[in-house]
Amino acid sequence: MLKVSQRGQDMPVSPFRKLAPYAEAARQQGKIVYPLNIGQPDIETPAAAMAAMRTADVRVLGYSHGAGTESYRHKLAAYYQRANLPVKFEDIIVTTGGSEAILFALLTCLNPGDEIIIPEPFYGTYTAFAIAAGVTIVPVTARIEDGFALPPLADFERVITPRTRAVLICNPSNPTGYVYSRAELESILGLCQVHQLYLLSDEAYREFCYDAPYVSALQLPGAGPYVVVLDTISKRYSACGARIGALVTLNKEVYTAAFRFAQMRVSPPGLGMLLAEAAADLPESYFDESKAEYLARRDLTVARLQAMPGVVCPRPGGAFYVLAHLPVDDSETFGQWLLESFSYENQTLMLSPANGFYHTPGLGRQEVRxxxxxxxxxxxxxxxxxxxxxxxxxxRTMPQSAAALEIAAPLPV
Structure with missing residues (x-):
């Protein structure tokens, strides 16, 4: 009897797309559905980057070097150097989006059956990459009461085993928006140094830190042998569809092995690299407008959520997400109800239930991203x-009397 692989059976549904069929049905009914479920910015991709792709004099769209074109890697290295990362073009492998960088890092740094520690809640697709690589995720839980700060090092120490090979962080965090401080990064790097673990640092939202300067794990003293940076232009330049990311490491053994995986898929997207190369030429001031806009959106979102009875919403320091606790019995049931049974002035919204961002069963049941x-x-x-x-x-889980009082109160528009 034909049967798909075990990894195929284990592969989870995307946590931010699982309600998409209900949203499509709601739109077919004529409802306006606001998509707050996925990190697809509506800020325009830089005009200069789009123009570079449209006007390129390309007669044959051929393969590039397996690590990406040298011209783009030089410009990307210059971008990192402006951000005070000690990176040369020889330290960069251009990937098909940040997704491929994550997968290459897992395939390179861990063997099947090895363990990787990840603070949860975490980017839900890490689970899929771990399954594809045969790697076991060991979660360490961050608490909403602490604003999703890095859990105590003792929590990490407690779960380290002979099979532990790496720690994976996302900074700023998707899904919480938390930004790790230099002290937190130094502590987690110190743990990796003591136990000889890789530190995989997903830095897709580097440009969007609102309350403090950004610190990369690769900037820390002694980071070179341990740190692998995972990056993408998707959010930086609102260019999700270009599918251009990067794996960056000063560890030559890691680089050499990851490059072999890159050769396996031949080369990253050529047109995407044309766009990315032009984007890398943009001045530092390019980010001023988009960062200010995201900051204003953050402040609006947090202020509105914190004013809603029963909602708990820490103020995120970066990225463009909040993870909030809602006064509902189950966020996935609530999300489906929003699309199937609710509308206000013929409008509704789509959220991401947060259970898909936790690895520990039962957590995130009343939270949404x-x-x-x-x-x-x-x-x-x-x-x-x-x-x-x-x-x-x-x-709803608010006390009935309180809910009744709130229903009687007028709502701001």
Whole structure:
């Protein structure tokens, strides 16, 4: 009897796309659905980058070097150097999005059956990459009460075994928006040095830190042998569809092995690298406008959520996500109800249930990730829908008397 592989059976549904069929059905009914479920920015991709791709004099779109074109790697190295990362073009492997960088890092640094420690909640797709690589995720739980700060080192020490090979962090964090401080990064690197573990650092949101300067794990003293940076232009330049990422490491053994995986898929996307190379030429001031816009969206989102009865929402320091606790029985049930049974002025919204961002069963059941990637007018409208929905949801967990009082109060628009 034909049967798909065990890894195929174990592969999870995307945590930020699992409600998409319900959203499609809602739109077919004529509802406006605000997509706060996925990190797809509505900020325009830089015009200069788009023009470089459109006007390129390319007669044959051929393979590039397996690590990416040398011209792009030189410009990307210059970008990292401006950000105070000690990177040369020979330290960079251009990948098909940040996703491929993550997969290459797992395939390079860990064997099947090895363990990787990841603070949870974490980017849900890490689970899929771990399954593909035959790697076991060992979670260490960050708490919403602490704003999702790095858990105590003792929690990491407690789960280290002879099979532990690496620690994976996302900084700033997807899904929480938490930004690790230099002290936190130094402590986790110190742990890796003591136990001889790799530190895989997903830095996709580097440009979007709002309350403190960004620190890369690769900037820390002694980072060279241990740190592998995973990167992408998807969020930096609002170019998700270009599918251009990077694996960056000063460890030559890691680089050589990862390059063999890169050769296996021949080369990264040629047109995407043309766009990325032009984007890398943009001045530092390019980020001023997009960063200010995301900051304004963060402040709007957090202020509105914190004003909703029963909602707990830490203020994220970076990226463009919040992870909030809602007064609902089950966030996935609530998310489906929003799309199937609720509308306010013929509008509703799509969220990401947070259970898909936790590895420990049962966690995140009352939490959601909200991506504040829409313009502020639409974002405010979506949050107004959420406020109305929380008051009318049959599975709300607020005390009935308090809920009744809130329903009687007028809602801001």
């Amino acid at each position: 909200i991506a504040y990637v829409l313009n502020r007018t639409d974002l405010a409208a979506a949050l107004t829908c959420l406020e109305h929905a929380l008051r009318g949801y049959p599975g």
